[in-house]
Amino acid sequence: MFSAFSGELGLDSETAKKIACGYGAGISKSGNICGAVSGAIMVIGLKYGKTKRGDDAATEKTRALVRKFIHEFTQRNGSINCTELLGYNLSRPEEYESARENRVFVTKCPDLVGDAVLILEKIL
Numbered sequence: 001m002f003s004a005f006s007g008e009l010g011l012d013s014e015t016a017k018k019i020a021c022g023y024g025a026g027i028s029k030s031g032n033i034c035g036a037v038s039g040a041i042m043v044i045g046l047k048y049g050k051t052k053r054g055d056d057a058a059t060e061k062t063r064a065l066v067r068k069f070i071h072e073f074t075q076r077n078g079s080i081n082c083t084e085l086l087g088y089n090l091s092r093p094e095e096y097e098s099a100r101e102n103r104v105f106v107t108k109c110p111d112l113v114g115d116a117v118l119i120l121e122k123i124l
Contacts, residue, residue: 001039001116002046005124009046026082029090036109036116037073037080041066043120065123072119077112085112 002023006016020042022028024035044065050058070080083089086108088099099105 001036001113002042004117005043005120006046009043011046025096026086026090029096031081031083031089031091033080034082034085034112034116036113037070040069040073040116040120044069044123047124069116069119069123072122073116076115076119 002020003013003016007013020035020039023033023038023042026032026034027038045062048058048062048065050056050062052058073080077085079085086099086104088095088104090096090099
């Protein structure tokens with residue numbers, strides 16, 4: 001997600017992939033925030049985030065857009081939490097394996113990423 005948008009925002013894809021590597025699978029299989037959501041939040045920050053001390057306008061704009069993204073994603077999918085979205089707690093090896101065997105990562109995740117992209121494109 002992050003690397004798909006990074007190039008047009010001035011960050012090379014390889015660096016973006018390294019930065020985002022730990023966010024996938026609900027933040028490294030911890031069952032927390034969906035990787036598509038955290039990637040979208042990083043994209044919003046890359047585009048609008050504060051770079052100078054005291055730039056409160058950039059902070060407020062970034063945070064407002066992140067809240068808007070989260071609201072819209074939650075409206076569409078019911079949550080931003082990976083465990084809730086997939087129905088598997090990926091921090092438990094047996095549930096991760098079950099999710100993999102049930103092809104959740106190729107059946108549910110692409111739709112979640114697609115929703116994130118649509119919402120993000122609207123916001124940007």
